[in-house]
């Protein structure tokens with residue numbers, strides 16, 4: 097341990113070494129550990145009016161976790177069907193958005209990574225980045241407009257005679273999936289692009305020379321090589337989709353809540369921070385478990401992701 | 404294994420936009436031949452190989468493999484296997500999977516593939532290394548895996564793009580012999596690319612010497628060395644002392660050259676010079692360092708030169724002696740080390756002579772590097 101530190105200071109010098117340690121320490125302790133610990137602490141407390149906080153009634157409890165699973169005491173169902181349903185649907189929808197993004201982005205990232213620069217590629221990258229100059233709210237409302245009942249898409253489909261009456265993209269959640277997918281496209285493309293760019297073209301040609309059709313080249317050569325990029329892209333898109341708030345709020349259909357909206361309601365309207373915290377922590381842990389088990393399934397090591 | 408087939412390039416041109424990478428290549432490679440393309444970096448060797456393997460369509464002309472026109476046939480459909488300059492082994496596949504990838508493509512079952520892999524691994528003397536990843540092998544072992552992988556597809560033509568360039572000298576020499584043996588064993592056509600003339604000369608049945616997209620000469624190694632077709636070949640393959648001048652007279656096979664700086668010298672007309680080199684033409688003549696001897700008789704003759712000893716270099720089996728002739732003309736002479744006494748001191752005069760048949764006269768032209 098001491099050796100590692102000495103080595104670290106030898107390499108970076110005392111000034112830079114201390115600076116790095118302080119910054120990393122601040123990052124880990126103040127920005128990652130402390131806030132989550134306080135949330136964790138919150139989630140195990142009773143929902144009390146402020147005067148009673150710290151009083152004798154302020155003890156640890158698992159009532160909020162119980163509430164998520166079983167519902168309010170004395171409810172007519174034995175499980176909290178509503179919240180659990182929303183929870184499940186959110187995760188499935190986030191998974192769906194992730195897969196959608198992966199399917200869209202992999203070919204694009206492959207194309208970008210294997211074409212040697214060129215004007216067209218630069219324009220394409222710029223086109224992918226520009227949407228991120230526009231703020232989230234504006235983007236979401238703009239989507240609401242174009243996907244609306246009298247929005248551009250319905251108008252075009254109607255005038256082309258492809259549909260008889262306008263499709264309700266909002267109610268069908270199509271606008272939401274499109275909005276979320278669109279919002280995180282870059283987070284999917286760049287990690288994959290990064291790895292594929294470093295893939296030796298000769299390997300692809302060697303496989304082709306040995307008679308492999310394109311799909312086998314991707315299956316056996318490119319995808320295994322791009323796996324770290326694919327998994328970091330998928331992790332980010334999944335985590336962020338499951339945790340998104342603005343897009344579901346604005347683009348979600350009236351009948352479909354996102355789990356984050358329920359959390360937000362507990363924190364905000366309900367003023368019930370402990371319950372909100374408990375719900376948020378369940379969401380976080382579930383997402384982590386899903387990501388880790390996916391990585392296990394596809395044999396990706398956590399260390400590979402940083403590559 | 405399948406016997407090798409002919410490969411023919413007929414009037415092949417390859418252009419990249421305005422740039423001409425290969426100019427009017429006409430090459431006939433016989434089945435089972437070890438054929439090398441030799442040339443300096445950037446002369447278009449890889450480009451030709453890519454055209455034969457199908458990664459590139461020639462802009463003009465025809466490529467035939469086994470007599471069949473290959474136009475429009477992709478690399479995965481040609482009876483060729485390419486070994487890349489950097490080998491391009493698949494880093495995430497085990498060695499045995501690498502070797503049998505072509506069988507996997509054909510849908511051969513795992514057990515059969517494994518069996519075939521073991522046979523090939525034995526051939527390349529890596530029997531127990533099948534389970535390793537390529538990154539766990541040494542340079543020479545990777546080399547052999549790449550060869551086995553290419554041979555596994557049982558190609559009619561094996562294309563090798565400077566496969567030995569990454570290896571150190573000893574290993575390179577060892578692999579040369581090994582490659583040659585493998586070629587003789589499997590009997591298929593090898594097309595080999597290199598910028599190392601030693602490699603080309605030792606291994607090949609035929610060598611094509613290339614310069615900036617043009618093939619200057621196609622012949623066996625000895626002819627390329629002893630009877631070069633152009634000044635470029637003469638100066639690129641092996642070492643040569645170059646003398647510029649004009650043809651003074653021609654007598655049968657021999658030409659008398661009035662050199663600019665070294666007097667009149669006699670040389671044999673190269674085959675390519677016969678009929679084209681006339682009296683009065685600008686000519687170049689070439690004398691190999693090893694064709695020079697120290698003359699005992701120092702009287703002037705058309706095969707003698709007097710020069711000052713500038714430097715000498717001991718290489719083990721030979722001494723290289725660097726001399727300075729009249730007007731600063733540099734001459735290199737190589738003497739076999741047979742234990743003779745040391746040469747005359749630096750700065751002293753020396754007369755050297757050569758057998759006129761060992762000197763070559765050609766019409767003047769570009770040299771390999773000036």
Ligand SMILES: Nc1ncnc2c1ncn2[C@@H]1O[C@H](COP(=O)(O)OP(=O)(O)OP(=O)(O)O)[C@@H](O)[C@H]1O
Nearest residue numbers: 419422424442443444445446447448449450451598
């Ligand atoms: N795709 C391409 N586009 C444009 N020019 C190219 C292309 N491929 C090769 N060239 C040019 O063609 C020439 C021949 O290239 P090639 O790769 O065949 O050289 P080489 O003889 O194999 O050289 P080396 O020994 O360095 O591998 C070079 O000048 C190169 O710049």
Ligand SMILES: [Mg+2]
Nearest residue numbers: 448449488564
């Ligand atoms: Mg090359």
